[in-house]
Structures are given as C-alpha cells and as structure tokens.
Amino acid sequence: MSDYIVEMKHITKRFPGIVANDDVSLGIKKGEIFALLGENGAGKSTLMSILSGMYEPDEGEIYIRGEKVQISSPNHAAKLNIGMVHQHFKLVSDYTITENITLGIEPIKKFAGLFPYVDIRNANRKIEELSKNFGLEVDPTKKIADLTVSMQQRVEILKVLYREAEILIFDEPTAVLTPQEIDFLLGIIEGLRNGGKTIILITHKLEEIKKVADRCAVLNKGKLIDVLDVKKTPVNLMAQLMVGREVNFESEKVPAQFKEEVLKVEHLTVKNEDGFEVVKDVSFTIHSGEIFAIAGVADNGQVEIADTIAGLTKVSGGKILLEGKDITNESIRNRTETGISYIPEDRQSFGLVLDFDLSTNLALKQYYREPFSSKGILNKEEFEQFGSNMIDKYDIRSGQGIKTQVRSMSGGNQQKAIIAREIELQSPLMIFVQPTRGVDIGAIENIHRMMIQERDKGKAVLLISLELDEIMNVADTIGVIYNGQLQKIASSESLTTNEVGEYMMGAKHE
Template sequence: MQGITKYFGDFCALKEVELAVRAGTIHSILGENGAGKTTLMNILYGFYTCDSGKIFVHGSEQEISTPKDAINLGIGMVHQHFMLVEPYTVLQNIILGDETTKIPGIIDYKKARRKIEGLAQAYHFNIDLDAKIQDITVGMQQRVEIMKALYRGAEILILDEPTSVLTPQEIDELIDIMHSMVKNGKTIVIITHKLAEIMKSSDECTVIRKGKNVASVKIEDTSENELAELMVGRKVHFTVEKENRKTGEVIFSVDRLTVEDDRGITKVNDISFGIRAGEIFGIAGVDGNGQQELFEAIASLRKAKTGSIHMKGVNITNTSPREMFENGICVIPEDRQKSGLVLEFTVAENMVLEKIGRAPFSRHGLLDLKKIRKNATDLIREYDVRPEHCEDTRAGALSGGNQQKAIIARAISNDPDLLIAVQPTRGLDVGAIEFVHKAIVGQRNQGKAILLISLELEEVLKLSDRIAVLYNGKFADILDAKDADENRIGLLMAGGKNDENA
C-alpha cells in the first residue's frame, strides 16, 4: 500500500501511509487506539476506499473498491468485531453469500461440508459444523471467521485483533494455526496490541501513530520495550505502583450463590465472598468456568437460583441494573458493543446513559443538552478518548479501544462504591492499559471496592489485593496477593490442588 490517505469528514485518519508485506510472512501492525490500523486494513479489504494512494498485489496495481474485489484477489479479513449470524449454524455461516448450488436455488451442503472438512484438516483446526454460533465460544467463532476467509480462497489473510477475545490457550492455538497457514504459502497481516504475541508470531512489524508511519522493523532486531516506545512515543511502565493501605469494612457480599446458564446447567456453585472498601478483589480463571454467569447474576442480568447478594446491607439479589446503580454499583462490561454502549447514540449521550433522567442532566423532564455535552467534553479530555472532539460522534464510529475508554470514563465518573470491571483492558494499547490500571488502583486508594474479573492472569496479579480462582463454578482457593504468583494461580486455574508439598 502506497501513500494511503483517508479522511472521515474533516478528520484525517490516515496520512500517506505505506505498508509493504512480503509473501509467506506474518506481518504485524502496531499502534495506539485510534491510530488507524483497522481503517488501513478496511481499505485493503475494500470496505472503505481511500482518498488517495495505491494498492499493489503481487506487484500489480489493483483497484479494490468492495470486499468482493478483495476476495477475488485472494484477500480475506477477520474483523475486530465478528460478523456472524448467531442463530445460523457454523456451516451456514461459512458459506453465507458464497453458496454452491446443485440446481439453482438448492444449496449443495454436502459439497460445502467436504470442502470445509478438507480445509480444517489441512490447518489443524476442529470446528463443529452443525453447532449454532450462539452456542459456541468466542474462540470457536473466530475459527469460523478464519474458515470463512479460507473457504473463499484467501491467500492473504488480515486478522484484526484476533487475540483480544481469546484465552491464553486459544492464543497459542491460533499462533500455531497462523504458522501452519504460512507453511502452506499464505501471508498474514495481523493487528494486535500484545507485544509478546508480536515477538512470538511475526516476521516484521509496521508501527503507526495518529495516522502516520512511525517505523517498520524486523522482529529479530527489536524488543518489546522498543516496540512500546515506538508506538506510544514515550517510555511505558509495565508495572503499577500500589501503595499499602488499610482496607475498610466489607461493603459488598455474595452468600452461597448458585447460578444456572440458559440450558439449566449449574455454572456458579455455592459461592461466597465479600469485598472490603479499598480493596481490589480479583477473579482469575480460564474462560467458561462460570465467570460470565457470576457476573451476570451480580449485575442483575441473570437470575440467581439460590443465595443472596448484598450491597452496603441492602439485599440486591435478583433486582435490576437500575437498582444496582442506585445502590452505588457501576460496571465495565465485557462486551462493549453489546452491553457497554448504544452505538447509534453520540458519545455525549452514552456518557450519561445511567443518569440521563437526573439532575443536572435533566430537569422537569427536559434534557439539558449543554450539561450533557460539557460532561462529555471533560471526560474525553480526562480519559484521552480520541479523536479529541468526539462529543457528537456516534459511539459506533470510535475505534474499539476508544469505545472502551469511553465506558471506563463513564463508570468511574459515576463515582461508584463498588466498581465491577470485566476484562477492562481488552483491546487497549499498552499506553491506555497503563492509564486504566492507574485509574482502577486510584479508585481503590480512594477507598472504593473493586471486583475485577479478567482472563488475563497478569492483570489480575498486578492489580488485586486478594485473588480468587474460579474453577468449574467454585472457588478453588482465595489467596492474598502476596502469596500468589503465576505458577500457583495457573495450577489452580487448571484444576490442580494447591498443595504446599507438591
């Protein structure tokens, strides 16, 4: 890609960006949230057209104005936010829009199935073709997306933040799949914020900042620290300063909670814990061990079967998200697009979602738009949500990481007594992670209680004062942070016993 420039209105998202990817390599693209990575790839995939610039594939200049053009040139893309039809099966999703027919109007499922099974074998991945998308894990959904691209004959595969939704095990599996694709002659362009993954998987890396090229480096000649510095333009601190402080009283408690999933299977099995003011209580665990159901029950999004939840002495079991908010609980949800934001609303509107009906944002049934806007202006500045003046921008038009920053800004600005943070830094760049971690620890230092649920073991270890390990719907153990390390927690996460003599 040569001299790629792209404007959204007056906003210049990309300015004369260059990208050169060698055939048969894995090339990563690194940059802060909002740097323009997804936009650049969307241009390559024909999702957007650039205002100026040229694209060459195998040496010849190409006009790519629709994804169809890209697919015909052997370019496939797996998007940052998946684009699957939930009630359809895996098979139906893979062939959607590219159905082979026996006679016109009749889909040849047998033939499609054979082709997909062949591909799955070649690249060593298991997928259940007859499962519905809504019933499979995110990791599996991602394989469906990759398979969709391979099915359409992709030779160049673009992966936009493929690992931000995966568990550590799934990440290793994906990297294996990527390596086997490259062995089979494919070329991969991958966007990721995780520097360790770039070091492990890639041959080269192109860094962009605020829509401009910063550097292109060979992985063998660089380091995680250098990449971080290139990307953010300053040194990044990977550790969080945490002062020792006395915790207060237990303000939030869960007592003998049992929760079932939609199919009536017990996912949270008789769990009890309490969180004190000024304490970060972290829950570690491999995805699927009950985190989601535990969170949903606490947030009143799912009924608890038995047990109770109390906030500052008030029983809030099976109430409503509104009631939770009234009792001083705010949430940074796991899925920013589904439950964090109303994508069609502006950033300013999203920043007051829970309290839009209250003073000062509403008086006598009328909204005070000036106050709503001012509130957003302050938060955008404080939390560095980009682009700079996005008060009236549709939340859906923000980059993924900036959507996340907006949600975090809103949650903290509500000044909750208990902040529930689920995967709070998913999809954030290292600079923004540093910022969010500081903000969470800052809340703790102000005497707030924090419940942190994260699949990133490193994050749980770094922030928590106490760590509970969720395994199979129960706490395998609750450890003091000073007694916890990666090995010990890792063992518990895998269902091992915490035996001192072992």
C-alpha cells in the same frame, strides 16, 4: 521491478471527522510475514480494506508486483491474488463449507455439453487438496452453523486460498481464539509463508508478532511511525512506539490501606434458568481501599456473582450487604443510587446504548437527576459540558467529540467511556467484569491505573477477570472460584500464580 510485491504510497483515507490513514507508505516483500501493529483505532483495518478493494483511498497509489493498480472491488483484489480474512466472518450459516467457499465463483460444467450445472464434486476435491496442503482439515459437506469459531475461520482462510490468493491479509485473527487455537493458527500462517505466500498480519498483540513476523509496521493515530525488523527489536520498544509513550507492564501500587467494610456477601447462592446452582454458598467481604479479585476459569459462577450484586440476577439464597444495608432485593436503580458502579462484561449490549451519542451515554445513569434534569426537564447544556469534560479527563478518543455515535467508536474507547461514566458516579463499590477484554495494551495500562486510583480514593473494588496476570498484577485479595464455590481467599502476596491456577482447576482446595 521493485523488491516489493505490494507497495502503498502516500495513502490517505478520511472518514467524517477523522483521518483514518494519514500519508502512509510501505512496501511488503514477497514471502514475508509482515505485521501491522497499532492500538484500536490506529487505522490498521482501514489500510488493509483499501488493499483488499473494500475502500478507495482519498489520496495515494498502490503498486502490485510493480504495476500501478486501482483496486476497485474485492473481486478485483481477488484477480490480483489478494485475499482478506476479516475480523468478523462473512459466511452464510445455512450453507455447507463448499457452498461458502465457492460462493460467487461456482464451478460450472455443461452436462452433455448443453445444460449448465454446478460441479460440486470437483469443488470438494479442490478444497480437500487445499486443506491437506496447508493443514486446514475440514469436512466440506458440513454446514457453517455446526462449526466452532476456529473452524469457521479455517473456512475463511480456505475461501481466499480457493480464489488463488498469493497475498493473504489476516485482520486480528487471534482475537476470537483460545490459546491452543492461537498456536495452531500461527503455525498455519507460518506454513503458508513457507509455501511461498505473502502474509499481512494485523494485530495488537506483541507476543504474536515476536513469534511469527519478519517485519512489523507500527501505526499510531493513522500515521506510520516506523517499520521494524522484528528479530532485532525488543518488545518494550514496539509497545512504546505503538502507544506513543513508555509502557509499564507492571502497575505501580502503594500498599493497600483497608478501611471499613463496604460489601459483605453472605452465603450467596444463585440458580440459573434451569434451576441449577451456579453459585454455591459464597461469602466474602470487600473493604474500602481494597481490590478484591475473583479468579477462575470461564463459566464457574464468577459473572453471576457480579450480576447478582449489581441486581441483574436474582438471589436464591443468602444476603448482600452494602455499607451495612441489606440490598439483596433492591432494584437496579436503587443500587446505583445507593452506591454501586458496574462495568459489565458485555459492554455493547449492557454498558452502552450504541445508537446514542457519546454525551448521552456518559450521563446515562444520572440523566434523571440534578443537574442534568430539573422537574423532569433535561438540561442539554449540562449534558454537553459534562461530556466534554469527561472526554478530556479520561482521554476518550472519538471522531466527532460528544456528538459521536458510540457504535462508531473503537472497543477500547467505548470501554473508557463506560469506566469514565461509572467512576463519576462516585460509588463506594465498583465492579469491573473483564474490564480489559479486547482492549490494547496502552488502554489496559490505563484501566489498571484507574482501578488502583479508585482503590486509593477509598473505593471498594471487585474485579472479575479470566486473565490471571491481570489479577496478580492489581488485586490486593484474591478469591479463587471453581464450580460455583470459592476455593480459597487470601492476600495476593501470599499466593503464587501456580497456586491460584491449581485452585482454579479444582485440583486444590481448603
């Protein structure tokens, strides 16, 4: 028998217009934490969906414990003791934890040896035992609807353990968790490994791999680049292999040259649906050539400020001036025309029309004017030409070029498409709300570079971010918000990360 509990040999999987896995071969040893690293769209989920029986490969072979297998379904994978904790949980919200965990394999007993019934007591006992053994405390009688995301994830993990998984695949398990929950989960994963399980951990976060993984395979555009010994490999080499070039963790910036005032917010107050003031008397100014960032813990009013400037939320007090013109009560379209580009936090509901193709999405804010339309008639050629140019200029990767349905694109590429579209509007003010959330480091570096480029072209840039590192890295001026109020406005050079943190927690104010 070979050293490997799992061997994948020459696996190729194609989707229309794209080779998701291109002749990938790797072996995973029993009892190791094996990480799968790669940018969005590199083919990580596809490769593991093949191992867990969701897809069949077009080419290649799989060996489990030395034996060749054709994994035909997730049930078949479960029989081979392979279980996957998916990126998007597959739980029934009206069911209890036990019902979810035992779904499809209810433990049947026969009453008086005749009438079949579900033996919930036995199931609950087994779940409690697993919970204890692996530190995954849950109350089996609770309904999924009443659980937090991290609790739901625990249920997913228990579900695969209940099915006696020995090989556990985690698909980007930390994407939905807070920093504290991430630490906890990584601890659980190490515990599972120490208990003899084999773990495959999909992620694009290098620090997580450094923390727990033994070995790490790097995928790039469907191809296996290398398999690394994590302890012996420096982080920047991993990053370089992942994105296919050198990565700068710090953005390069020439000193800012502030010019005329572009945005002036005066005594802005915003109320939420319940009439509660979420933004209180906020004033600041952004100049041409300046990146102004609002730092703060989530839900302290920063997103409402951005939404109000863009016209998505109504002002209840104060004024917004754009290049000297009062736009406080202007329509959204007028604001786009007069000069605001907006990259929203929720790109899937507000930024893009997921069922439209890429070229339509790229021209979405300009379709009604020349050269895309003339006298109410759309010019299809213009649309397509524009789309192709944007794909080249902004390196947007998609399966079928301008015809790609945006829904099928990776998050990072969707984000690039929005940014491309908004930059092309050539607006004097650009608003970025959480522009790098859920995006891998290669794309993050790109987005930071684009923001700085826009600044250097003389745009005024407003950045709203929960990532303090990002703010310290790109902002010229920082406004720190707490409880709807700006606590401090100062140049980024004059502030330390710790100080900003104190203002963010309301522990310090002017």
